[in-house]
Amino acid sequence: MNRTKLLKALKAHGFTGKTLDEALLYMKENNVTIKPxxxxxxxxxxxxxxxxxxxxxxxxEDDEPAAEVDADTKAADLAAKADADExxxxxxxxxxxxxxxxxxxxxxxxxxxxxxxxNYERRIKSGEKTVFSAPELAEGFxxxxxxxxxxxxxxxxxxxxxxxxxxxxxxxxTKTTTTLVNTNAGYLVNPxxxxxxxxxxxxxGIAVQIAxxxxxxxxxxxxxxxxxxxxxxxxxxxxxxxxxxxxTYDRVHxxxxxxxxxxxxxxxxxxxxxxxxADEWAKSVKEARDVRIDADYIxxxxxxxxxxxxxxxNGLVSGAYVQGTGATWASxxxxxxxxxxxxxxxxxxxxxxxxxxxxFYATVMQPFQTSLGGVTLNEGVTGGGAKPVQGVPxxxxxxxxxxxxxxxxxxxxxxxxxxxxxxxxxxxxxxMVGLSKDLQIDISKEFGFDKYKTYMRxxxxxxxxxxGDGRASTYGNIVSLATTA
Numbered sequence: 321m322n323r324t325k326l327l328k329a330l331k332a333h334g335f336t337g338k339t340l341d342e343a344l345l346y347m348k349e350n351n352v353t354i355k356p357x358x359x360x361x362x363x364x365x366x367x368x369x370x371x372x373x374x375x376x377x378x379x380x381e382d383d384e385p386a387a388e389v390d391a392d393t394k395a396a397d398l399a400a401k402a403d404a405d406e407x408x409x410x411x412x413x414x415x416x417x418x419x420x421x422x423x424x425x426x427x428x429x430x431x432x433x434x435x436x437x438x439n440y441e442r443r444i445k446s447g448e449k450t451v452f453s454a455p456e457l458a459e460g461f462x463x464x465x466x467x468x469x470x471x472x473x474x475x476x477x478x479x480x481x482x483x484x485x486x487x488x489x490x491x492x493x494t495k496t497t498t499t500l501v502n503t504n505a506g507y508l509v510n511p512x513x514x515x516x517x518x519x520x521x522x523x524x525g526i527a528v529q530i531a532x533x534x535x536x537x538x539x540x541x542x543x544x545x546x547x548x549x550x551x552x553x554x555x556x557x558x559x560x561x562x563x564x565x566x567x568t569y570d571r572v573h574x575x576x577x578x579x580x581x582x583x584x585x586x587x588x589x590x591x592x593x594x595x596x597x598a599d600e601w602a603k604s605v606k607e608a609r610d611v612r613i614d615a616d617y618i619x620x621x622x623x624x625x626x627x628x629x630x631x632x633x634n635g636l637v638s639g640a641y642v643q644g645t646g647a648t649w650a651s652x653x654x655x656x657x658x659x660x661x662x663x664x665x666x667x668x669x670x671x672x673x674x675x676x677x678x679x680f681y682a683t684v685m686q687p688f689q690t691s692l693g694g695v696t697l698n699e700g701v702t703g704g705g706a707k708p709v710q711g712v713p714x715x716x717x718x719x720x721x722x723x724x725x726x727x728x729x730x731x732x733x734x735x736x737x738x739x740x741x742x743x744x745x746x747x748x749x750x751x752m753v754g755l756s757k758d759l760q761i762d763i764s765k766e767f768g769f770d771k772y773k774t775y776m777r778x779x780x781x782x783x784x785x786x787x788g789d790g791r792a793s794t795y796g797n798i799v800s801l802a803t804t805a
Contacts, residue, residue: 323372329354334438337431340372345432350439430482433459459486465776525610526728527617527784528755530675530747536574536754536783543571544752548790570790574754574783577627581608583776605778614730616784617753618675632675632751632798633740635786639794641740647804649680649735654688658721660744660799666789667746667797673716673724675743677731684741685720738805745798754783 326343327335335346344365346352353362363371440455452458463483470480536542552565583604620631642663644656657674664672676685716724723744732741760779788796 326354326368326371340369342431343372344368346435349432349436433482456489463487525613526675526726526730527613527753530673530726531617531751531753532748534574534752534754536576536756540576542574542576542754542756542783544574545569546572546787546790572752572785572787572790574752574785576754576756576781576783577629578757578779578781579609579612579627580777580779581605583778608778609780611730613753613782613784614728616782617751618728618730620784629784630786631784632743632786632800635788636798636800637788637793637796640796640799641802642799643802643804645804647737649684649741649803652684652801652803656801657685657688657742657744660742660801661721661723663795663799664745664797665793665795666749666791668749669746671746671748672744673726673747674720675726675728675731675747676741677729677733678717678727679733680731680741681718681720681725681727683735685725686718689720735803737803740800740802742801743798744801745796747798750786750788750797752783752785752787754785755781756783757781 327338330343330346330352333350333352335343337343337346347354347368354368355362437455437459440450440452440458443450444453444455450458452461463486466477467480467483467487470476534542534544546569547567548570549568551567552563554563554565556562616626616629616631618631619633620626620629621634622628622630640663642660644652646652660674661672674685717727718725732739735741757780764775764777786798788798
């Protein structure tokens, strides 16, 4: 293995550079490994460097001087040195950027950034579900976060010049501006990027898929009119007075609560290309946000742990909590599940379905279906041969008796006594999620001053209301199946 073979293999994969540093960077950012034919394992970095520097000489007769087969070695080494010198020049320019009022590197794109963008674009085209819809948004999101970090702490990092160039391209900075604007007592990531994160992450939490989602960003107490009683029409005899029978209404309130997470600024975040960091940070924020909303929506008991929110486990009318035939999942029978459909009141059947964990479905519900066998198995899934309910919210994990089954790993995942392991009902009609605040990113070194740390904070605001049907019914429009004590 020598440099020629290494370059040939990498270029076949899309590599366009020439130097060893470029090759190693390309392999790292694109998860490329090289395994020689017949070898047991891929080459590590040391082996690649050794192969890169390997040369083979041919001895010419008649005392002619030996000539190297790998003739571009010297040129490649000179190119590598020139690249290192250029990086040093940019770093020195960066250190004086604030005084000079200019942004180093503007108007150029490094090879590493070019590779990273092409790789992200390739992931999008291959059908992979990336957090951002374009590489420009991905790198812009991370560039804004990292520049805010450098601005707050006064520290520089290798990619700062490039990150500032990215923000110039997005119109967030100008070539004569070196700081981002301090707004609402915090340095905020531009909405262009935060909106992209939220747009792509909202559908993933089960609560925002199956509940009635409202945008309540206008006020801290958002209310919606709800009909609680139908007007009464009665027969009228000839010449008699028609009785009054008005419909009744009340209002459902959504009071947003704040939730947030702190994240250490790591060296890895500073040492990688912006486009590569973006997905990881955005996905981490998305996961934390979805878990928080689902926990409040399902488990909320009104305590500070759940921001005062009361969820399905505690917010339904008392009659809605129905006990099964035993204290374990194994003791439940098919009728325990099926009877829930007959208990719900004041529902839109087109929106009804079950909510449980994947474990409960696989351990309890699915065996009930497969035990039927033959033609009746299809009936157990579709409800007597009918097609599964169409137009239901969210993406069902499965169907049971024709009703969609939605999965949430916030629901109980193992058998236990007195466990609310299954819900059925019209979640759109009986529950609301209010989304109030777009994702806000703040940078601070004060919180971790004694630990010599800098933190990034992500904050969002949302509201939960298990409103029920509002008609003083016995069971309401959502019911729960629980094991006995």
